[in-house]
Amino acid sequence: xxxxxxxxxxxxxxxALEDEEGRRFEEHLAACERCREELTxxxxxxxxxxxxxxxxxxxPQLRERILTQARNERRNVASLPARRRSWTLPLGAAAAVAAxxxxxxxxxxxxxxxxxxxxxxLSQSGSSLLPMGDSGAVAVAPNxxxxxxLNVPVAPKGKTxxxxxxxxxTPQRAGTFEGGSSTDVRLxxxxxxxxxxxxxxxxxxxxxxxxxxxxxxxKAVS
Amino acid sequence: MTxxxxxxxxxxxxxLAQLSDEALLSLVASSDDQALAELYDRFGPVAYGxxxxxxxxxxxxxxxxxxxxxxxxxxxxxxxxxxxxxSTWILTLVHHRAVDLVRREDRRRGEPLESAPEPLALxxxxxxxxxxxxxxxxxxxxxxxxxxxxxxxxxxxYGGLTQSxxxxxxxxxxxxxxxxxxxxxxxLRDLLAQAGLEGSYP
Numbered sequence: 001x002x003x004x005x006x007x008x009x010x011x012x013x014x015x016a017l018e019d020e021e022g023r024r025f026e027e028h029l030a031a032c033e034r035c036r037e038e039l040t041x042x043x044x045x046x047x048x049x050x051x052x053x054x055x056x057x058x059x060p061q062l063r064e065r066i067l068t069q070a071r072n073e074r075r076n077v078a079s080l081p082a083r084r085r086s087w088t089l090p091l092g093a094a095a096a097v098a099a100x101x102x103x104x105x106x107x108x109x110x111x112x113x114x115x116x117x118x119x120x121x122l123s124q125s126g127s128s129l130l131p132m133g134d135s136g137a138v139a140v141a142p143n144x145x146x147x148x149x150l151n152v153p154v155a156p157k158g159k160t161x162x163x164x165x166x167x168x169x170t171p172q173r174a175g176t177f178e179g180g181s182s183t184d185v186r187l188x189x190x191x192x193x194x195x196x197x198x199x200x201x202x203x204x205x206x207x208x209x210x211x212x213x214x215x216x217x218x219k220a221v222s
Numbered sequence: 223m224t225x226x227x228x229x230x231x232x233x234x235x236x237x238l239a240q241l242s243d244e245a246l247l248s249l250v251a252s253s254d255d256q257a258l259a260e261l262y263d264r265f266g267p268v269a270y271g272x273x274x275x276x277x278x279x280x281x282x283x284x285x286x287x288x289x290x291x292x293x294x295x296x297x298x299x300x301x302x303x304x305x306x307x308x309s310t311w312i313l314t315l316v317h318h319r320a321v322d323l324v325r326r327e328d329r330r331r332g333e334p335l336e337s338a339p340e341p342l343a344l345x346x347x348x349x350x351x352x353x354x355x356x357x358x359x360x361x362x363x364x365x366x367x368x369x370x371x372x373x374x375x376x377x378x379x380y381g382g383l384t385q386s387x388x389x390x391x392x393x394x395x396x397x398x399x400x401x402x403x404x405x406x407x408x409x410l411r412d413l414l415a416q417a418g419l420e421g422s423y424p
Binding site: 015018050065128 | 268
């Protein structure tokens with residue numbers, strides 16, 4: 001019986017396919033935009049079923065077991081060039097990853113040893129993290145080097161998010177981004193002590209002066 | 223009030239608690255173990271509850287959670303190629319580990335699914351209160367599905383049965399099971415989206 005492959009999207013989201021069925025459905029998925037879109041919503045609903053399973057708390061030693069093993073593994077791979085600096089990458093990295101996924105070369109992104117812009121800034125000693133809005137933060141290094149990590153909806157068509165470093169009441173452009181849950185952007189302006197970092201929604205391409213009040217902003221960099 | 227379990231250690235001075243799940247994953251991708259600890263503090267309890275429901279064995283449930291978090295540790299960079307929220311990615315990983323383990327152990331067949339849920343401990347932290355809120359939300363949404371939809375979804379998701387095994391167990395054609403899973407899960411998605419619009423956790 002040749003079943004309609006579209007009909008497997010819900011069982012797949014529930015992890016209720018035999019291994020072989022699952023592999024065949026993944027082949028279909030790679031070629032079927034409709035199923036990929038459907039899967040995004042169904043998988044999110046399926047994942048939330050986890051919350052309905054009540055139970056006791058995990059034993060406290062489980063946390064330590066996991067962290068100990070994770071640290072041991074890191075020690076073993078410390079010689080790999082995972083912390084290599086790639087100064088050319090960060091600004092476009094999120095967009096590049098998005099583009100790679102859009103054209104179906106997710107494996108490129110998956111094997112990229114890159115580090116997020118946020119992680120790069122935080123790896124500099126003396127760096128600090130300033131909360132921004134409900135689900136974001138700006139990392140700032142002592143030399144002003146800064147990166148923004150946010151979870152915001154993708155900007156509407158024709159619009160872009162724009163980052164500002166505001167010093168003494170004067171906003172300076174510090175980059176634009178499209179948004180999305182994994183936004184990770186390096187600022188192209190240093191965020192020096194006393195400045196604040198803010199984000200507005202502007203027309204595509206960005207503007208020289210903000211045209212609206214910020215959607216979100218940090219406190220002053222110390 | 224007596225605090226029975228030690229609270230998770232404060233995430234130092236780095237303010238990791240302020241970061242989104244996605245930002246934490248980006249730190250995990252660069253081998254930041256404090257970020258992994260923060261993710262564990264957020265998702266460990268729900269992960270363990272799920273694994274225990276599926277596996278019905280504390281040692282196996284711990285193994286599943288451990289494998290899942292080490293999977294997150296090893297492959298967090300792969301998340302950015304997914305079009306999903308971090309929470310979805312993490313909980314999917316936990317679910318897959320637990321189901322794969324239960325299939326390997328073959329522990330699931332013939333057991334009733336109506337496990338009596340343990341009474342929830344008094345909520346003491348903000349995280350636990352949020353967890354309780356999300357739990358009620360999903361339980362209420364589940365209760366609005368038809369019994370047939372709910373049964374097919376629960377046998378698959380919590381029971382670890384494949385669609386063919388669900389069909390066999392319920393003595394229904396496979397097409398019927400697929401369709402119940404699809405309509406049920408779509409409905410659940412819509413109900414949860416609606417609940418998310420109507421009110422959010424304070």
